[in-house]
Amino acid sequence: MILSGKARLAGVVGWPVSHSKSPQLHGYWLEQLGIDGAYLPLAVEPESFDLALTGLMAAGFQGVNVTVPHKEAALQFCDEVDPLARRIGAVNTIVFREGKAIGSNSDAFGFIENLRQNAPGLNFSLAKAVVLGAGGAARGVIAALQDAGLRDIVLLNRTRSRAEALAEDLCKDQTGTIRVLDWEERNSALESADLLVNTTSLGMAGQPALELDLSALPQSAVVTDIVYAPLITPLLALAQKQGNPVVDGLGMLLHQARPGFEAWFGAKPVVNEELRKFVLAI
Ligand SMILES: NC(=O)c1ccc[n+]([C@@H]2O[C@H](COP(=O)([O-])OP(=O)(O)OC[C@H]3O[C@@H](n4cnc5c(N)ncnc54)[C@H](OP(=O)(O)O)[C@@H]3O)[C@@H](O)[C@H]2O)c1
Incomplete structure (x- = not known):
């Protein structure tokens, strides 16, 4: 996919992040749906979490997924957190909107x-x-x-x-x-x-x-x-x-990615057998 200057950007923030299947999973949906966008692996050390998130927001990212070890830090970072994420005590999905970070949990x-x-x-x-x-x-x-x-x-x-x-x-x-x-x-x-x-x-x-x-x-x-x-x-x-x-448990991994994708890229992704086969082959 060749990106335009208007491409929407998102990613997964973790430390380490190289094991994450999320870039391929979101990349598959972006390709399937022909969306002008990208989803990147973002390796961020714990002490740099707030700085990195502030930078991503300033750079116009739509938002990020957050994985180990940052899920509790993400809860603290967000300006608004939905009640379910607060109850669980962790945020794994952040949407940047009008200069605010809005946190939720899709697990x-x-x-x-x-x-x-x-x-x-x-x-x-x-x-x-x-x-x-x-x-x-x-x-x-x-x-x-x-x-x-x-x-x-x-x-x-x-x-x-x-x-x-x-x-x-x-x-x-x-x-x-x-x-x-x-x-x-x-x-x-x-x-x-x-x-x-x-x-x-x-x-x-x-x-x-x-x-x-x-x-x-x-x-x-x-x-x-x-x-x-x-x-x-x-x-x-x-x-x-x-x-x-x-x-x-693979379906849990695939379905938890849906809310973030929809919020950042504005399209509903589908979890089906073809996607399962693609992710299993990674
Ligand atoms: N499918 C998905 O999308 C998805 C999402 C999240 C996590 N996961 C998987 O779920 C698993 C747990 O993740 P987590 O984040 O909850 O990990 P975690 O916070 O480290 O919790 C690990 C759990 O396993 C227990 N445990 C570990 N070794 C044990 C042993 N020898 N005997 C009995 N219990 C033992 C721990 O018990 P203690 O409290 O006694 O230590 C604790 O309950 C991981 O394999 C992870 O990959 C899958």
Whole structure:
């Protein structure tokens, strides 16, 4: 794509940023939609974050995605932050508008859209979910489940205090509860669950597998893993073997990119099989 002088610019700010698939993902959409625009990898050290963002805004960028380790700094930097991002405690999408930085978080959107697309039969308002892990990504996942209407969420994390802090933060001003259990109770917690979500980094390439016995999990329960490298994690392979419907984590990555793209480039991008194949081939 040859850019004109009016090209719209956006990018992803991270440190490091070379591992990010976002430049190729947005580049694919820009190409497909014939948009005069570019999306760049922007490697910014933590101590330079505010300076870099101020410069990008002054240079006329439409906005940026923000990734590790800047998501909390982005929350502080923004002039306005939407209530969901504030609840999650992190910003991953910034739109520059009229000299202001407007922050939001699209991880929750990405997670729920992936489930809606790939497990359309799941009735969120009646469901019981078991969520494993209470790290940064779990906050977006649980906020998404709450907003989708889930009232029964069971949360287990190796470090119980982290799960308790998350549950306290995310239950403020919300109906429904998050029940925190000990990590050792994860097998029995699966009884009568409709949805099982792994948000830990276990099962990721280079990490140990998640040790879980799925025998108490109903066969109709949807099992999803937000880890997407490998695409079929040991957990998803086990669930498939047991006959459970499974949803991999790649869709979350693809769908979370949609709100930013639409805001910066003014067109609605589509997540389909062709895009999945393109991103998997990177
Ligand atoms: N699909 C997507 O779009 C998407 C988006 C975001 C993240 N992710 C993936 O999600 C995973 C988690 O990301 P994150 O940002 O939440 O990471 P994080 O903040 O570092 O949290 C890591 C989580 O994994 C748990 N954990 C790590 N090692 C463990 C072990 N040996 N035994 C039990 N639990 C263990 C941690 O428990 P403790 O609290 O006890 O340490 C914590 O709950 C990563 O693999 C990331 O790539 C995917």
